[in-house]
Amino acid sequence: MxxxxxxxxxxxxxxxxxxxxxxxxxxxxxxxxxxxxxxxxxxxxxxxxxxxxxxxxxxxxxxxxxxxxxxxxxxxxxxxxxxxxxxxxxxxxxxxxxxxxxxxxxxxxxxxxxxxxxxxxxxxxxxxxxxxxxxxxxxxxxxxxxxxxxxxxxxxxxxxxxxxxxxxxxxxxxxxxxxxxxxxxxxxxxxxxxxxxxxxxxxxxxxxxxxxxxxxxxxGVDSLLEPRSIQRVRRGKGSTLDAPRQSYKVDLVQHYLMGVAAEIPLLEYLSYYHIAEHFFHKVFNDDLVEQVRKGITDPSFSARRSRDVQGIIKTVDRALRQTREEGGFNEPKALQLVMERFVSLPRLIQDLDSYDGTLIEYYATNDVPFAGAGKLALRDTNEGKAHDALAKRIYKVRNALVHAKEGDLPKYAPFTHDAELLKEIPLMRFVAEQVIIEHGKPL
Structure with a gap:
């Protein structure tokens, strides 16, 4: 024929x-x-x-x-x-x-x-x-x-x-x-x-x-035509599983299990995002403490000069005012700190390449239209720049999933944008896995 x-x-x-x-x-x-x-x-x-x-x-x-x-x-x-x-x-x-x-x-x-x-x-x-x-x-x-x-x-x-x-x-x-x-x-x-x-x-x-x-x-596309299980593709069979060598935070594990079991991409993405979000308060406060510590230990600082002390007070007051006005803290900044402290870019690149060798190039050449999120060059030689771009892409996707006000653009349409969202899930999952492992305790 x-x-x-x-x-x-x-x-x-x-x-x-x-x-x-x-x-x-x-x-x-x-x-x-x-x-x-x-x-x-x-x-x-x-x-x-x-x-x-x-x-x-x-x-x-x-x-x-x-x-x-x-x-x-x-x-x-x-x-x-x-x-x-x-x-x-x-x-x-x-x-x-x-x-x-x-x-x-x-x-x-x-x-x-x-x-x-x-x-x-x-x-x-x-x-x-x-x-x-x-x-x-x-x-x-x-x-x-x-x-x-x-x-x-x-x-x-x-x-x-x-x-x-x-x-x-x-x-x-x-x-x-x-x-x-x-x-x-x-x-x-x-x-x-x-x-x-x-x-x-x-x-x-x-x-x-x-x-x-x-x-x-x-x-939607039946799973027979759309196999997308990261675990089956990336890891071995059950017969190769050995005993864990670390213990992990229970609440983080529960979010992770919800993500793995989720049939809806939106729920899967947000479940992994919650793992990074768990440490926002800690990293933001740690960053503030570090700013104060650097200020008071700087050779130019003198506790006897009022303007030096006022500078430290302003740093703290700025953070507290932001907390009051925004009902919390600077989430984009907190997410960036989580990326910098807990996410190894070489490991993230290796995980993505092992799962799908086209994803790194996809992120570098494609934005996320429904979220207004920009391109992500994970192989950028400037790791700080790559971490910043990673945090921005993840945060904008997350915002598009949880905010759907009439007239707001861009925004996520359930099911309509699932094909695009599915491309973002491996990135969010591998980030979440690193965060969990980073906080594991040896057994």
Missing amino acids: SDERGNMGSPQLVFDAESLLTGLQLVLPGAVDADGGFFVSDAVPLSDGRSVDRLQVNEIVEVLENLKKADIDSLSSLRWDLNAEFSLVSLDARWGFDRFFERNHFVGQGENPVTYAVGRPSVNFVAFLLCVLGQDPAAARRSPRLMIIRRRVRNLVEDGMRSRRIDQLTGDSLLDFVGEVLSVTTLQVSAASGGVDFEGLANSFLFHAAYNLDAAARI
Whole structure:
């Protein structure tokens, strides 16, 4: 089949039989290409005791043509004239979003009635996911989700197990089975006539569901396509873990654990930020004490000269006045002091390079538009300048996350800016880790 591309920005996706087959083989390793389509070595189960062992040529052609016609601007959505489909990320840690619904179809009212369907992805969306996986199979194989998926396939095929979900599966395609085992939830929105804002309608439905059911989900890239666990990428397996050699402050550890467990980037970033914030009062006061100490120990200082004593008083009074007026202390200055005292730039650079070799260059050449934060040259030979730029970038991102007054620009839009925020999380996490370790006590 021809090498056709979807209209995604960058990188450009290829929707062809080769990508589809490669993605299918990641889920069903026995899949092969033959004259009649794609075959699997063992038939997979459908509902009512049925099974299927192939994806026919006409099915392959149809889904690929549908993908070529789709408007695709992210890995989470497909749009056509009369319908759209969005992958959902559940914000409930216990249950998948679809489990809150006894029925999955909801029909609206009006001249252009809109239908919503919550559940497993359509064959078009499944084919889309497989093509994405098929174009970066090495990265896909590192996904822990893929191992779970393949184990579930093996159980269903080899042991003849039937889950409640399989028993309720509709459709006759091999892609229907793949959509089930991928455990991806989508929201399908269709209208009787075109010209509608499908994403707006989808978000309206998500608000309606959250308001009435306390069932929260957002439109977002499924974790199968967006593995971002720092721990899995950067560190070894559980078998290589040894006993800790330091004890750490409990409250700092709790913030760190919240960050690691967070599914929402905003919460993850702020959890790590709180670790640095923990020492603001201490470093600010220590800095004031140091200023006073330097003043009174300077050879030019004399306790017998009133102007010298007044100079010391002014230094203290300036700090106290700032505390009263600002309800605390100079947070940007305090954050800069934390960076200077507790963060080793060479170690930070090494951590970032080990996790993602492109991040150092990314920070040096990209600002953070939603925060108005400037570029960060971590490899600047002037460490003081680099620490200052690091503190400013982190502080402005933090402010954008916690302040959302109408008319204030720039500001963070939940979910809309998550892709940009995700780039900032490794920086904040590695900084927080250094702060925790710096204050550890040897066991």
